[in-house]
Amino acid sequence: MEARHLATIEAGDLLLSVAEQLKVPLTAIARQAELGQLTGQPSLVDAGAIRTQADAALQLVESYLLGLQLMSTQAQLDLEPVSVSSTLQDAAHALERFAKQYGVQLELHVAGKFPPVMAHAGGLRAALLSLGFALVEAQAAQDSAKPRRLTLATHHTPHGIIAGLYGDYDGLSAKQWRSALKLYGRAPQPLTAVSAGSGAGLFVADAILRSMESSLRVGHYQHQSGLAATFQPSRQLQFV
Amino acid sequence: MHVLLIEPNTLLAATYRQALQHAGHEVRHVTGAQAAVMAADGRTPDVVVLELQLPQHSGLEFLHEFRSYAEWQHVPVVVHTLLSPRQLAFATDTMQRDLGVCAVLYKPHTSLQDLLRTVRVSTAAA
Amino acid sequence: MNQLVTEAIVLGRTDYGEADRILTLLTPHYGKLSLMAKGVRRIKSKLAGGIELFSVSTITFVQGRGSVGTLVSSRLVTYYGNIVSNLDRTMLGYELIKQLNKITEDEPEEAYFDLLHHTFKVLNEVHIPLPLIRFWFNVQIIRLGGHSPNLHTDDEGHPLDASKTYNFNLEHMAFTAAAGTGRYHANHIKFLRLAFDGHPPERLMAIAGSEQLAESCAAITTDMLRNF
Numbered sequence: 180m181e182a183r184h185l186a187t188i189e190a191g192d193l194l195l196s197v198a199e200q201l202k203v204p205l206t207a208i209a210r211q212a213e214l215g216q217l218t219g220q221p222s223l224v225d226a227g228a229i230r231t232q233a234d235a236a237l238q239l240v241e242s243y244l245l246g247l248q249l250m251s252t253q254a255q256l257d258l259e260p261v262s263v264s265s266t267l268q269d270a271a272h273a274l275e276r277f278a279k280q281y282g283v284q285l286e287l288h289v290a291g292k293f294p295p296v297m298a299h300a301g302g303l304r305a306a307l308l309s310l311g312f313a314l315v316e317a318q319a320a321q322d323s324a325k326p327r328r329l330t331l332a333t334h335h336t337p338h339g340i341i342a343g344l345y346g347d348y349d350g351l352s353a354k355q356w357r358s359a360l361k362l363y364g365r366a367p368q369p370l371t372a373v374s375a376g377s378g379a380g381l382f383v384a385d386a387i388l389r390s391m392e393s394s395l396r397v398g399h400y401q402h403q404s405g406l407a408a409t410f411q412p413s414r415q416l417q418f419v
Numbered sequence: 420m421h422v423l424l425i426e427p428n429t430l431l432a433a434t435y436r437q438a439l440q441h442a443g444h445e446v447r448h449v450t451g452a453q454a455a456v457m458a459a460d461g462r463t464p465d466v467v468v469l470e471l472q473l474p475q476h477s478g479l480e481f482l483h484e485f486r487s488y489a490e491w492q493h494v495p496v497v498v499h500t501l502l503s504p505r506q507l508a509f510a511t512d513t514m515q516r517d518l519g520v521c522a523v524l525y526k527p528h529t530s531l532q533d534l535l536r537t538v539r540v541s542t543a544a545a
Numbered sequence: 546m547n548q549l550v551t552e553a554i555v556l557g558r559t560d561y562g563e564a565d566r567i568l569t570l571l572t573p574h575y576g577k578l579s580l581m582a583k584g585v586r587r588i589k590s591k592l593a594g595g596i597e598l599f600s601v602s603t604i605t606f607v608q609g610r611g612s613v614g615t616l617v618s619s620r621l622v623t624y625y626g627n628i629v630s631n632l633d634r635t636m637l638g639y640e641l642i643k644q645l646n647k648i649t650e651d652e653p654e655e656a657y658f659d660l661l662h663h664t665f666k667v668l669n670e671v672h673i674p675l676p677l678i679r680f681w682f683n684v685q686i687i688r689l690g691g692h693s694p695n696l697h698t699d700d701e702g703h704p705l706d707a708s709k710t711y712n713f714n715l716e717h718m719a720f721t722a723a724a725g726t727g728r729y730h731a732n733h734i735k736f737l738r739l740a741f742d743g744h745p746p747e748r749l750m751a752i753a754g755s756e757q758l759a760e761s762c763a764a765i766t767t768d769m770l771r772n773f
Contacts (some may be wrong), residue, residue, distance in 0.1 A: 206431065206526055210435070213532075214434055214531060225433070282429060322451020322474055349475055358671075362630055365671070366630040367501075367502060367630070368630045370630075371476070371477075371626050372474075375474045376501065453596060475626075476629060477629035477632070479636070480635075483596075483598055489560045506632055507632065509633055509636060510635075510636045513636055513639070513640070517643075
């Protein structure tokens with residue numbers, strides 16, 4: 180009963196965070212539409228930007244709903260062998276247009292052999308996308324002269340396979356991330372080092388990953404910092 | 420008018436910039452508080468349009484710093500934010516009384532026309 | 546010239562001439578300092594520093610012949626970034642800095658620096674309610690000013706009775722037995738005792754109904770501050 184109560188609170192906080200985040204794409208779409216009317220120049224309206232914002236909003240809603248579903252069916256999760264590097268590659272492709280709109284360059288580092296991991300394929304993809312959209316928007320907003328670059332990388336460690344997204348986020352620390360996990364849904368800006376807004380995508384990604392017995396942690400890769408998850412390779416599949 | 424637009428979301432900023440430019444204003448856009456101080460140092464704005472939720476800082480920190488410079492004490496500031504009126508309830512008075520904020524606008528409910536009108540009125544009153 | 550090193554919290558910054566700034570800082574051992582930061586108006590100077598409001602830095606400075614010394618260097622040590630995650634917390638932090646700036650003299654008073662530093666820490670803990678922080682801060686200001694209400698006997702010298710209700714007599718700085726139903730009862734008085742004994746907000750928060758008690762008792766502390 181208590182676990183269910185806690186899950187309800189968490190779902191409620193996540194919904195509040197998502198609702199706050201949705202203000203951004205919806206405002207962007209509304210103002211873009213108004214721009215054509217205001218100026219009498221429909222050509223000023225950036226249809227590409229409207230599409231990008233709408234797609235990002237829809238992805239966030241879908242990831243949130245999937246996250247809820249996975250959290251509630253955790254015991255009977257449909258796990259299968261998943262290639263983390265392929266899923267990251269797929270996410271990078273899906274993020275391309277969004278990143279371009281925001282002027283953020285994506286770099287993919289997935290070279291090397293990575294054994295498959297047992298995961299919920301759709302959940303993993305949704306988590307990486309959710310994380311990606313949030314970090315692209317955050318990278319574009321950073322108050323820094325550095326070039327806007329987001330690196331999607333997979334690499335081996337003694338603890339497992341790490342898949343993460345890394346950028347230039349001034350002051351991001353493990354302590355701040357732990358604090359943000361308690362603040363989302365209750366503070367408008369739970370992770371100021373990264374996001375100017377609610378950062379909902381980050382917490383939706385974390386919720387999805389925790390349903391798969393992973394979670395997001397602050398990580399570092401080639402002088403960049405970001406958020407990453409660790410996965411254990413499937414020992415069973417090594418014998419297949 | 421020279422507008423300093425402090426807006427972390429670059430897509431939203433592009434829309435606001437186009438609307439302001441269409442209304443005849445020059446616009447300098449920055450995404451954060453430190454860059455905003457540097458931009459103002461480069462050229463004093465006629466008006467500042469400020470989102471309170473900024474990366475690494477609060478717009479209040481920017482305002483506090485901005486108002487500590489003699490030449491910027493009377494520059495009109497329009498707060499244009501995603502924070503709702505309920506979230507701003509206790510801060511609005513202090514912002515207007517102590518930090519010289521002339522208007523507080525809730526972004527999702529503020530049309531481009533409303534923003535342009537507020538910028539026009541704020542600079543006329545200054 | 547002797548260079549001195551200390552922790553410091555910036556209370557404010559103002560212009561001085563074309564190129565310089567005067568920083569007002571609170572320090573543990575040198576009290577409130579006014580230091581000139583030369584050339585920082587050219588923002589690219591290394592002393593331009595950040596614009597963080599809620600931070601503790603380590604500074605190196607040289608005392609001046611007059612009342613204004615010179616800042617040599619500054620390094621940010623801790624920035625309490627959670628405070629800006631929420632506008633109400635940011636506003637309260639800003640108001641408490643302003644309040645402290647107004648009431649501090651130039652005498653070295655380590656306690657004021659400690660108070661402000663502790664205030665940043667509790668504001669940074671977003672689970673501690675704001676009315677409690679504001680109440681606790683006001684109580685500390687009153688205590689540091691050498692004042693304290695009588696929380697053990699009423700204004701006629703009788704021990705306070707847990708079964709009675711009281712009103713507060715500002716002139717006598719003591720509770721007065723209410724003719725009918727008073728504004729304050731035993732829980733308020735116990736809460737005030739804990740606060741005036743110097744217990745931190747983390748401890749006060751453990752008391753049931755602490756946020757409401759803080760809000761109810763705020764009138765007492767606000768009236769005291771207004772009078773001293």
